[in-house]
Amino acid sequence: MRRPKNQQNEPKTAIPRPLAAAAAVLAWLFSSAFAQAQDTPDYFRQNCMNCHTIGGGRLTGxxxxxxxxxxxxxxxxxxLTNPKAVLDSGDPYAQKIFEESRRVPMPMAPGMTRERAEKLLDLIEAESKLPESQFKGLQISTAPFTAADVQAGRDIFTGRQRLASGGTACIACHSIHDIAALGGGLLGPDLTNVYDRLKGRASLSAWLVAPGTETMQPAFRNHPLKAExxxxLVAYFEDAARYRPADPTGDRVTFLLLGLFGAAALLFAFDGAWKWRFRGVRRPLVDAAHKRGA
Structure with a gap:
């Protein structure tokens, strides 16, 4: 069958393969360059802002x-590429940073290379020249503490007031002077005197912005505390500093006694249930025997 005349004269619009391949390569190069340009700020935001600001003051780092x-x-x-090696070498500047960071070592950042380190330094230099960097970080209030602040801090500590970002309540891992028996966790230290240990309001606030320990950093990386x-919390810790830490001995004794009472109660409950079941089975047998004897 012959094709219609109008179809025979249609021009071919197929793109030559070499040209298509070149266009694909150029598109990949442009998209890759754009991704790399966007990558460094995002990388800093996700991996560095837990411990550092640019122009916002000291945090952990x-x-x-x-x-x-x-x-x-x-x-x-x-x-940046190997902080542990530099610290272990005894470098005096690295040792100074380590001491000023309350002896919290800088961890190895994921995917860190020499090229990425250079790009991060370029970003820091550029942001340092701005009147206000996008990485200035969270600004904490310096207003005087009130009784309402202290109560709100206690509610946050105990979990009565949920954290806005969905983080774990302090009581899950820590105890404090006024928490009732069995109420506080033992994974972390008692926080009664944390206000004094971290040298007051500014340092404690900075620590809470970006907790630097191996246990707290993963827990709060994606669930940071809000400024309020x-x-x-700092108001509550300042108030708690007037007291002595909680004594876990009393909690252990209470736990032991509760365990003993609970075990005894279960034994009595099982004993009563067994006697009732035993009588429920035995009674029909006794009644049947009496009927046969009659």
Whole structure:
């Protein structure tokens, strides 16, 4: 069958394969360059802001504003790619950072390479030149504490007031002076005197913005505390500093006694249930025997 004349004269619109391949490569290159340009701020936000700000003051780690003016880029890049090796080498500047960070070592950031470290330093230098960096971090209130703040902090600690970001209540891992028996966790330390241990309001607030311990960092990385929650918790910890830490001995004795009473109650309950069941089976047998004897 012959095709219609109008179909025979249609021009071919297929793109030559070499041209299509070149277009695909160019598209990949442009998209890759765009992704890399966007990657560094996101990487800093996800992996560095837990412990650092740029222009917002110290958290667990130092404020990184103008850090390239305090130390050479080569040193900083080496530290970023392997902080443990630099610290273990006895480097005096690394030791200074370690002590100022309350002896919390900087962890190895995921996917860190020399190239990524250089890009992070470029980002920090650029952000340091701005009037206000996007990585300034959470700003904590300096308003005087009130009785309502203290009560709100206690409610947050005990879990009566849920954390806005869905984080775990303090009581799950910590105890404090006024928590009733069996009420506090033992995974973390008693926090009665944490206000004094961390040298007051500013340092404690900075710690709560970005907890740096191996147990707390994963728990709060995606569930950070809000500024008002930190304000209330610090108010509660300041008030708690007037008291002595809770004595876990009393809790252990109470737990033992409750266990003994609970076990005894269960034994009595099982004994009563067995006697009732035994009588329920025995009674029909006795009645049947009496009828046969009659």
């Amino acid at each position: 130092p404020d990184l504003k103008d850090v390239t003016k305090r130390q050479t880029r080569d040193w900083l890049a080496n530290f 929650e930190i304000h209330s």
